[in-house]
Amino acid sequence: MSDIAIRLENISKQYRIGKRQKKYRTLRDVLTEAAVAPLRRAGELLSGRTVEATGLNETIWALKDVSFEVKRGEVVGVIGRNGAGKSTLLKILARITEPTSGYAEVHGRVGSLLEVGTGFHRELTGRENIYLSGAILGMKQTEIDRKFDEIVEFSGVEKFIDTPVKHYSSGMYLRLAFAVAAHLEPEILLVDEVLAVGDDRFQKKCLNKMEDIGQQGRTVIFVSHNMPAITRLCERAILLEEGQVIADGPAHQVVETYLTLDTSTTAMREWPDPETAPGGEVARLRAVRVCAEDGRVVESVDIHEPFKVEMEYDVLKSGYVLLPHFYFWNQAGICIFGTLDIDPEWKGKPRPAGRYISSVHIPGNFLSDGMIFVNAALITQGPTILQFWERSAVAFQVVESFSDDGARGDFAGQIGGVVRPLLEWDTEFKSDVGGREWLKR
Amino acid sequence: MQKVINSEVETAIAPTTSGLESTPVIRIEPSRGWVSLKLRELWEYRELLYFFIWRDIKVRYKQTVLGAAWAIIQPFFTMVVFSVFFGKLARMPSDGIPYPIFSYAALVPWTFFANGLRQASQSMVSHASMIRKVYFPRLALPIARVLAGLLDFALAFLVLWGMMLAYGITPTANVLWLPLLLLLAVVTSLGAGLWLSAMNAQFRDVGYAVPFIIQFWMFATPIAYPSSLIEAPLLRMLYGINPMTGVVEGFRWALLGVETAPGPMIVASSLAAVGLLFSGAFYFRRMEKTFADVV
Numbered sequence: 020m021s022d023i024a025i026r027l028e029n030i031s032k033q034y035r036i037g038k039r040q041k042k043y044r045t046l047r048d049v050l051t052e053a054a055v056a057p058l059r060r061a062g063e064l065l066s067g068r069t070v071e072a073t074g075l076n077e078t079i080w081a082l083k084d085v086s087f088e089v090k091r092g093e094v095v096g097v098i099g100r101n102g103a104g105k106s107t108l109l110k111i112l113a114r115i116t117e118p119t120s121g122y123a124e125v126h127g128r129v130g131s132l133l134e135v136g137t138g139f140h141r142e143l144t145g146r147e148n149i150y151l152s153g154a155i156l157g158m159k160q161t162e163i164d165r166k167f168d169e170i171v172e173f174s175g176v177e178k179f180i181d182t183p184v185k186h187y188s189s190g191m192y193l194r195l196a197f198a199v200a201a202h203l204e205p206e207i208l209l210v211d212e213v214l215a216v217g218d219d220r221f222q223k224k225c226l227n228k229m230e231d232i233g234q235q236g237r238t239v240i241f242v243s244h245n246m247p248a249i250t251r252l253c254e255r256a257i258l259l260e261e262g263q264v265i266a267d268g269p270a271h272q273v274v275e276t277y278l279t280l281d282t283s284t285t286a287m288r289e290w291p292d293p294e295t296a297p298g299g300e301v302a303r304l305r306a307v308r309v310c311a312e313d314g315r316v317v318e319s320v321d322i323h324e325p326f327k328v329e330m331e332y333d334v335l336k337s338g339y340v341l342l343p344h345f346y347f348w349n350q351a352g353i354c355i356f357g358t359l360d361i362d363p364e365w366k367g368k369p370r371p372a373g374r375y376i377s378s379v380h381i382p383g384n385f386l387s388d389g390m391i392f393v394n395a396a397l398i399t400q401g402p403t404i405l406q407f408w409e410r411s412a413v414a415f416q417v418v419e420s421f422s423d424d425g426a427r428g429d430f431a432g433q434i435g436g437v438v439r440p441l442l443e444w445d446t447e448f449k450s451d452v453g454g455r456e457w458l459k460r
Numbered sequence: 461m462q463k464v465i466n467s468e469v470e471t472a473i474a475p476t477t478s479g480l481e482s483t484p485v486i487r488i489e490p491s492r493g494w495v496s497l498k499l500r501e502l503w504e505y506r507e508l509l510y511f512f513i514w515r516d517i518k519v520r521y522k523q524t525v526l527g528a529a530w531a532i533i534q535p536f537f538t539m540v541v542f543s544v545f546f547g548k549l550a551r552m553p554s555d556g557i558p559y560p561i562f563s564y565a566a567l568v569p570w571t572f573f574a575n576g577l578r579q580a581s582q583s584m585v586s587h588a589s590m591i592r593k594v595y596f597p598r599l600a601l602p603i604a605r606v607l608a609g610l611l612d613f614a615l616a617f618l619v620l621w622g623m624m625l626a627y628g629i630t631p632t633a634n635v636l637w638l639p640l641l642l643l644l645a646v647v648t649s650l651g652a653g654l655w656l657s658a659m660n661a662q663f664r665d666v667g668y669a670v671p672f673i674i675q676f677w678m679f680a681t682p683i684a685y686p687s688s689l690i691e692a693p694l695l696r697m698l699y700g701i702n703p704m705t706g707v708v709e710g711f712r713w714a715l716l717g718v719e720t721a722p723g724p725m726i727v728a729s730s731l732a733a734v735g736l737l738f739s740g741a742f743y744f745r746r747m748e749k750t751f752a753d754v755v
Contacts, residue, residue, distance in 0.1 A: 034753065110592075110752065111488060112488070113594070113595050114486070114488060114595040115591070115592065115593070115594065115595050115752045116749070116752040116753055117488075117489075117490050117491060117749040118488065118489065118490055119490060120490060121489070122487060122488060122489035123487070123488040123489070124485060124486070124487055124488070125485070125486040125487075125488065126483050126484075126485050127483045127484065128483075128484065129486070129595075131593075131594055131595065133593045133594065134589070134593040134594075137589075137590055137593045137594045138590050138594070140515060140519055142518075142519045142522040142523070143515065143518065143519065147515075147518070150511065151511050151515055154507055154508045154511040155508065155511075155590065155594055155596060156594060157596075159507060160507055206483065
């Protein structure tokens, strides 16, 4: 038996992205097109030709000559920017869409988890949805029967299992949906960003479950923007850029490559276009930066030096009480701490619209060395609404230079831990009694 | 760490697979030309098909006041309207049978067909999110939509049975043919539904066209009038190319004992229906690869 689970050979996928518009269109053009297009379309339709073949449309290669192999039992992370082809790759492996050229071989039963709650019907009860969603995800009825109690217990919605899911809170809905998906037992599991939903506790539960799946020796392909999750769950990662594999290797290395692809994904990230910036009607995130105290953007900070992390954002509607906050994560996927804006000037006060910069000052001798990822988020209060939540908005390296006054003193080995505080120590000389007693023996 | 896990898995799996290759190997590559119907795969997914049918039945009348009564209301009140306007006012001939039961016997299979067609044609669009996120044989969706209508059919059919009792009409021995006639309606509904659902995935125009198509089709089918209005045998056979003509005339013949045995007409209808189903299925399968991208 081969120990290859997945093999891709020059997989390419072309999408059309709509027709290129001529700059000026006369009424005659419009009318003739209106008259001719339906006939042409009907012709294409009946001949079964897809429209891209006619050359009318602009096309884009979502994937271009992607080849790699995944061994049985490997947990592989796929990372890359939006539009790099990650989701397309999963869709091809899940047989949802066909490649334009190339081929792939998949050895074993594939379960795809590209969305939480696929096939859920709002009018059906929790119980009914477990069966329906399970069947859609590829479980046999006997399999669902066997796991039913486990699924319900995992979801924690026992009391409402016979209530239509439309009456569920969104959290309950997600938990139930994930519970079904988490009990899929295919040989190969494809997972796409499902962890991007739900509250932190739920996300943690999902991550733990994913870790279990990985440790059971199943093959997992995991697409995510959550770099700490990638380094925690996967030993190998593949980096896609414009549809091509540009890095493939140990996860932490590939993650580092990804984060240093260009400056926008490292210590500074900016959203120049207000339309696409994270956020909604009330506030939009425009930039996040890691700066030295003098304001220079820095990719790495000395473990002994203080620095600051700032977010620049637009408040589009006046009158809201805003609460910007950051979450700091380390490479192992552990949240080091979260911190909220407590500047007394704005605490509890509605703010006028405008551009703001909120900075948090991180003292020196606080973080441990390594890669740090920062999530930038902003909520409005009363009611509490999340305005944006930018995962791994920036990342930076905490580097340790040896100095006499550091937390490690003269020790040169590994210390570990999520923080490296410089704490006060006292060592007192009591008397020489202890030493004498040992000598007597 | 991973190495250890790998070797564990291999030893765990090895004994069962050393002789026979039990892990299925799926080859993913672009399909070209006319593709196979993959009916075996559909069979493997029969449980899912069953769940789809069950769901469609279950949610059909959720949050309605009258619930499953709609299955009867639709054909019954159409019959009432037809009886008043065509039967009483226009004095439409009805092969010597009381007009209400004459039209209702046709409306029962017709309603099944029309609802099935309407539901099937929407099946790709209304499951867009599912189609984009998970793989299963897409054929299961329109098939489930059509088959789920059988329950409504059964309810409406009970009323037909009651009306026959009321009118004192005893069904002929030909009633044994009814399952086959129903199958003909299923095949027709599914055949047309496959064509339209596949087209609808790419062109939403179909969504607007379907009500028209159903309306025209209804007038092209002898529901409000008897097919005996057309007398020339050749013309009658041509008329039978509309498979629903065969279904409707067959129902009247089997249940009400209408004398015009629809023999050649049924043959034409059956051939047309089978042709429609196969062409629809192949067209659907050919377009299937694009569904996730366009729907």
